[in-house]
Amino acid sequence: MDQTITLPYWLFILLALFTLLLILDRVLFPSVRWYLKRRVNRIIKEVNTRLDIEIRPFQLTKKQVLVDQLLFDEKVIEAIKDYAQEQDLPLEIAQAKAQSYANEITPTFNAYVYFRFGYWLAKKVSRLIYRVRVGVYDDDQIKKIEKGSTVVLVMNHRSNMDYVLVSFLIGDKVALSYAVGEWARIWPLQTLIKSMGAFFVRRSSRNTLYRRVLERYVNLATRAGVCQAVFLEGGLTIDGKMREPRLGFMDYMLREYHPSIDRDIVFIPIGINYDRVLEDKSLIRHLDKNAQKRSSWYVLKTALKFFYKTLTKKRKARWSRFGYAGVNFGKPLSAKHYCEQHQIDFSELESTERFEQIKQLADELMQGIEEVVPILPVVLMSEIFLAQDMQWKSELQLKASAMQRIKQLKLLGAPIDLSESAFEQVLSSALTMLVGRRFVEEKDNLYKLVKGAETNLKYYANSISHWQ
Known part of the structure; x- marks a missing residue:
C-alpha cells in the first residue's frame, strides 16, 4: 500500500496534457462559448433596434443546418441523381460533390x-x-x-x-x-x-x-x-x-x-x-x-x-x-x-x-x-478634354466648357450635385488630379490631353456617356 509508483516522464507529460484538455473541453471552452454567444446576442438585440431591416432568422441559422437544407431540397436531390447518371458516378460521390458546393x-x-x-x-x-x-x-x-x-x-x-x-x-x-x-x-x-x-x-x-x-x-x-x-x-x-x-x-x-x-x-x-x-x-x-x-x-x-x-x-x-x-x-x-x-x-x-x-x-x-450614377468632377473634366481634340486651353476656358456641360446635364435631369460656391475649387482639384496622373499636360498655364491618354479619360467619361 505504501509503495511508490514511478512513472516515466513521457507518460506523466501525456497524462498532464490529457487532463488539461479535459479541463479545457469541460470547463473553459463552454464558458468561452457562452460568453461569446451572450455578446453576439446582445449585439443582435442592440442593432435590431436601429436597423431599418432586421437581421433575418435565416442569417442566424447555423451553417450546417443550411447545408443540410440545401442537400435535402427536392430539386437538389433530383440534380444529384441526374449528375451521377450523366457523369457515370456512384450516387455517394455526386452527393459529396453537392455537399462541397453547399x-x-x-x-x-x-x-x-x-x-x-x-x-x-x-x-x-x-x-x-x-x-x-x-x-x-x-x-x-x-x-x-x-x-x-x-x-x-x-x-x-x-x-x-x-x-x-x-x-x-x-x-x-x-x-x-x-x-x-x-x-x-x-x-x-x-x-x-x-x-x-x-x-x-x-x-x-x-x-x-x-x-x-x-x-x-x-x-x-x-x-x-x-x-x-x-x-x-x-x-x-x-x-x-x-x-x-x-x-x-x-x-x-x-x-x-x-x-x-x-x-x-x-x-x-x-x-x-x-x-x-x-x-x-x-x-x-x-x-x-x-x-x-x-x-x-x-x-x-x-x-x-x-x-x-x-x-x-x-x-x-x-x-x-x-x-x-x-x-x-x-x-x-x-x-x-x-x-x-x-x-x-x-x-x-x-x-x-x-x-x-x-x-x-x-x-x-x-x-x-x-439615371443615378453620380457625375463627379474628374468624370466631367475627362469629357471636356476629350472634346477639345488635343488643343491647348486655359483653365478659364476649360471651366467655362464644364459649366456649359453642367447646365446641359441639369436640363436632362442628371444627378449632379455641384454647388456654384464650390465649383471653382472642385474643378481645379480635378484638373490637378489629371495632371498628377499624367493624363493631361500643363505648359504656361495652358492644358491639353496627353497623347496616348485618350483611353484612360474615355474610361471615366463613358460612365456618363448615356447623358447626351
Missing part, C-alpha cells in the same frame, strides 16, 4: 464580426481613400417599403471598392449579403468575408449541379427576406460603360415567385462612381487582347506598394490624389407591383418566356441605375 456557397454570418469589425473597417478604408458623397433621389419611396419585404440592392460595378463603400453606407440600416467572386477565396480573407454574410460564386462555372445548388441557396435566402446586394453586370466594367445585365441571379430569385402570396421583393437601383478607380489601369489593360498577363507576385507587390503609400500620406494629400466617391440611391421597384402592372407570374412561365420577361425587368433596373 459548404462553399453557404456563409457563416457573425453579427459581431459584421457590425463591430466589418462596418468599422469599411468606414475607415472608405474615408481613408475618398471623400464620400451620398445622394437619395427618392427618399419617400424608400421609406414606404413594407417591413417584411426582401430588399435587393442592384448596382453598377466599377471597382472592388464597391463592396466596401456600400457596406459602409448601408451598415447602419441593414446586414447585407453579397455574392463575391472567386478572387476572394484566399485565406484568411475568405473566412472574414463569409463571417460577414457573403457567399462565393463561380461566375464562369457551367456545372449543372453547382448551378442548381447555387440557385436553391439564392432562392431560399430571397424567400427568407435576406437583404442582398447584386451587381447585375456580373463583373467589373473594363471600358467605363455599363455592361449588359446577366440574368442568372434575377432568375434564381423570381422563377418561383408568386406575387399573390410571397413576400414582396423590392429592387433599389444604386449608382456608384469614382474620381479615381483604384484598379483602372488593370481594367483598361483587358481592352488590349495582346497585353501580357500580370503575375500574382506583380499584383501583390503593386497592392502592397499602393497601401503603403496611401497610409503614409496625410488625409488632404490622399483626397487630392483620389478625389470623390459618389453613391446615389434611385427609385425602388417592387416585384409585386411590377407583376400586377404587367400581368405576369414568373412561376408560371416556361424558361424561354421567363428569361424574356426577366430581361425586360433587368433592362428597366439598369436604366434606373444609369
Whole structure:
C-alpha cells in the first residue's frame, strides 16, 4: 500500500496534457462559448433596434443546418441523381460533390464580426481613400417599403471598392449579403468575408449541379427576406460603360415567385462612381487582347506598394490624389407591383418566356441605375478634354466648357450635385488630379490631353456617356 509508483516522464507529460484538455473541453471552452454567444446576442438585440431591416432568422441559422437544407431540397436531390447518371458516378460521390458546393456557397454570418469589425473597417478604408458623397433621389419611396419585404440592392460595378463603400453606407440600416467572386477565396480573407454574410460564386462555372445548388441557396435566402446586394453586370466594367445585365441571379430569385402570396421583393437601383478607380489601369489593360498577363507576385507587390503609400500620406494629400466617391440611391421597384402592372407570374412561365420577361425587368433596373450614377468632377473634366481634340486651353476656358456641360446635364435631369460656391475649387482639384496622373499636360498655364491618354479619360467619361 505504501509503495511508490514511478512513472516515466513521457507518460506523466501525456497524462498532464490529457487532463488539461479535459479541463479545457469541460470547463473553459463552454464558458468561452457562452460568453461569446451572450455578446453576439446582445449585439443582435442592440442593432435590431436601429436597423431599418432586421437581421433575418435565416442569417442566424447555423451553417450546417443550411447545408443540410440545401442537400435535402427536392430539386437538389433530383440534380444529384441526374449528375451521377450523366457523369457515370456512384450516387455517394455526386452527393459529396453537392455537399462541397453547399459548404462553399453557404456563409457563416457573425453579427459581431459584421457590425463591430466589418462596418468599422469599411468606414475607415472608405474615408481613408475618398471623400464620400451620398445622394437619395427618392427618399419617400424608400421609406414606404413594407417591413417584411426582401430588399435587393442592384448596382453598377466599377471597382472592388464597391463592396466596401456600400457596406459602409448601408451598415447602419441593414446586414447585407453579397455574392463575391472567386478572387476572394484566399485565406484568411475568405473566412472574414463569409463571417460577414457573403457567399462565393463561380461566375464562369457551367456545372449543372453547382448551378442548381447555387440557385436553391439564392432562392431560399430571397424567400427568407435576406437583404442582398447584386451587381447585375456580373463583373467589373473594363471600358467605363455599363455592361449588359446577366440574368442568372434575377432568375434564381423570381422563377418561383408568386406575387399573390410571397413576400414582396423590392429592387433599389444604386449608382456608384469614382474620381479615381483604384484598379483602372488593370481594367483598361483587358481592352488590349495582346497585353501580357500580370503575375500574382506583380499584383501583390503593386497592392502592397499602393497601401503603403496611401497610409503614409496625410488625409488632404490622399483626397487630392483620389478625389470623390459618389453613391446615389434611385427609385425602388417592387416585384409585386411590377407583376400586377404587367400581368405576369414568373412561376408560371416556361424558361424561354421567363428569361424574356426577366430581361425586360433587368433592362428597366439598369436604366434606373444609369439615371443615378453620380457625375463627379474628374468624370466631367475627362469629357471636356476629350472634346477639345488635343488643343491647348486655359483653365478659364476649360471651366467655362464644364459649366456649359453642367447646365446641359441639369436640363436632362442628371444627378449632379455641384454647388456654384464650390465649383471653382472642385474643378481645379480635378484638373490637378489629371495632371498628377499624367493624363493631361500643363505648359504656361495652358492644358491639353496627353497623347496616348485618350483611353484612360474615355474610361471615366463613358460612365456618363448615356447623358447626351
